Amino acid sequence: MSxxxxxxxxxxxxxxxxxxxxxxxxxxxxxxxxxxxxxxxxLSCSLGGGFARKRYVCGAVSGMGIVLGLLYADDSPDAKKESYKLVRRLCEKFESEFGSIICSELLGAKIAGDCSPTPVERTKEYYKTRKCKDCVKYAARLVAQEIDADGKHL
Incomplete structure (x- = not known):
């Protein structure tokens, strides 16, 4: 992979x-x-924590969808067909890597129950107990690989 x-x-x-x-x-x-x-x-501020810390779709996956939409979709109503196909393909890769694209499932039961709208402090313990950093890096890798394979650099 280049x-x-x-x-x-x-x-x-x-x-x-x-x-x-x-x-x-x-x-x-x-x-x-x-x-x-x-x-x-x-633009992406509200999507963290699985959509405003509701623990739904992982923010890294949502971010991946935004970038792919900006790069590959046009403004026609028909653009969604190809966009959905591309995003679903990369979601499947993400899910294969981590077991889910759902924030609460990625975080595990203990952390997933924290749906407070107030983000927790980022401490050493925070980074030890969450795979968020790995999810962020992997989502970026998937998009970068797609761009590289398609020669889509602007």
Whole structure:
């Protein structure tokens, strides 16, 4: 695979700075989608924690969907057919890697029960007990591989 590992590193850097999973993935592809990172961070802000910490679809997966939509879909109503197919294919890879695309299932029962709208503090213990960083990196890798395979760099 010749994809650029910088995407994984960028996504991880955003996550370690305190951005959520969706923000970390979307902002890593700012140059490719032609949108400033600040705009992507705002756009994806509510998607962290499985959609506003409701623990639904993993934020990294949601971020992956945003980037793929920006890169591969057009503004016609028919664009969704191909977009769905692409996003589903990468979701299946993500699910194969982690067992699920659902935040609560990825986090496990103890953490999944925390659906408070207030994010928890990012401590060493936080990073030890969650696979979020790995999910963020893997989602970025999947998008980067897709871009590389398609030659879609802008």
């Amino acid at each position: 994809y650029n590992i910088d995407y994984e590193k960028k996504a991880e850097e955003y996550f370690l700075k305190g951005y959520n999973c969706a923000q970390s993935v979307t902002a890593a592809f700012s140059k490719d989608v032609g949108i400033p990172p600040e705009t992507l961070l705002r």
